[in-house]
Amino acid sequence: MMQYYVGLCLCYAKILLYGWLLLCPWLSWAQTEAAEERVYEDIKLRLMCRATQLLIKGTRPTGEVAELPHPDCQSIRALEASLTEARTQRFVALFKDKYYRSYGRNKLRQRLDKLIDDMVAYLRSIDRNDAVWVESVRVLAIELRTLKDDSLYQITQPNDSIQAQNNIPPHSPARKQAQSSNPMIVYIILLILAACAGFLAYQNQQLRKQLEGLEADFQEKYSRLDNRLDTMTPIKEHKALILRVNYISEQINAQQQELDYFLQGNTPAQKPQPPTDYPQEEQLKATPQAPAPQPIEVLDLHPERQVYYGAPQEDVFDSKRFLTEPDALHCYKIEIDLQNPELASYTIVARPEYQQQVLNHPEELLSPFCEYTHQPEEARRVLNLEPGTLEKQDGHWRVIKKIKVAFE
Structure with a gap:
């Protein structure tokens, strides 16, 4: 209190x-x-x-x-x-x-x-x-x-003459004391103003520190949230792996049922043959063996895309260097289509802190992969206007269509 x-x-x-x-x-x-x-x-x-x-x-x-x-x-x-x-x-x-x-x-x-x-x-x-x-x-x-x-x-x-009318001689001690008191008053006022200015400067410094602390906390929380959003990619991979395992398991069960059917003696070599003297029509009317059970149909529920983050290497991306989270070098977001795994779309990570490298070195890290109308001079961030396309060739992802970007 x-x-x-x-x-x-x-x-x-x-x-x-x-x-x-x-x-x-x-x-x-x-x-x-x-x-x-x-x-x-x-x-x-x-x-x-x-x-x-x-x-x-x-x-x-x-x-x-x-x-x-x-x-x-x-x-x-x-x-x-x-x-x-x-x-x-x-x-x-x-x-x-x-x-x-x-x-x-x-x-x-x-x-x-x-x-x-x-x-x-x-x-x-x-x-x-x-x-x-x-x-x-x-x-x-x-x-x-x-x-x-x-x-x-x-x-x-x-x-x-006016000083004489005021009964104060021009060179009297009272006049000198009054004149000497004026600088003292000015000095006191200036001292108070200086103290106020110092206090305001101190308060300004404290406010700046508080704002910097709040900005750091906000950036940390925002980064955590962004990492959580980006780490959804491994979750998608785990889901894809589970669905793939279930699919293979269903196929194994179907093959096991077929194997059990043949192991029960209903192999093609042991099937009863119709008499050779039957007419062709009667041979066609002979009761066939029960058909083999068909494999159970399993819906293909694989996720449509897998997301990785790649670092530019000259004019290609090396899949061996892909990561599941972005950083200062792995700033290109690559989405691989599982239905057509030889093609992928790619963009630049939207977070400005991951874009500093490409903005500082546009000739090496930006020009081979992006199209833009003006140079990124004094730009603070990159905006994705249209994603690009990559094609997998000899273990590397090569650019088929560049990203269209702008700067602000």
Whole structure:
């Protein structure tokens, strides 16, 4: 029971570890994307505030501008609520939802440049015939790009003034300790990742060993089953031998009955002869001796084929080297027809482990006995398409018709 709980805990630990390893990149990506969106929102607010100031000022005198309400630049919503003129409200409503996410990740600068270009194009279209307004928009475009660059620098790369605002001197011990702690955190994270990678490699090795063991067991069981199927050939031979013995025994019994008949005095020499003075017709009517018993008819129940496994020898098979089970050399299955024992059909053993020799030496072991359309380059097994035919000549089995094979 304790082993069960320990295994269960290890299983849960593996699941948590794998989940953490899979979740960390996604969390990092999500945090990076969220940080990029915050920076974009902050700089967009600054750019829109500066553009609305130009829209409020327009071509009015300085005294009139001082009396107008100033825009609230704390947020986009606050900016929209603080504006009273229709054209400023229309400007904010047009650009507050512009994000340009189609540019993709890590394209913050390109997105801001596109926002500035669209703002400048819109402002320029308000009054193209007014030279003063066009010049003001041109100056605003320069100011917006400068504001964008300064904002990016301040947000992404804090300088000494921002460090001073945080009440941490740039060269203080606290700042040095914070900077030194960052490599330590990175080192710890890398150490954890290395440990996880080592654990995964160990688990992978253990799984490989288990798979190899299972494959070896499966191959052994499969080989045993195949050998059992192949060893049915000797069983057929024993059955054929028993049936042949029974057949000969029946023939001996029939011959024994005939011998007993003649030994009882009914031999042809002692048979009574009819009188010589009988007419020919009467001689034909004379009662003949009882006919001799005929041999009992026995059905020929021999198996139709006998199976052997032969090793190729040049372009023939030597029957003296036949086996009843296949091996690496005896890889051709030969089936002899008992009704016509001078002919046999033959194929290649279907098991791939018995085909390696013929695949490694096709010129000597394959070409003299098989027909194929392409060379067995990088082939893993031989497929029998049509069996071949052998004929027994001078104690050797010669090829009359080759096997048609293919490769995969």
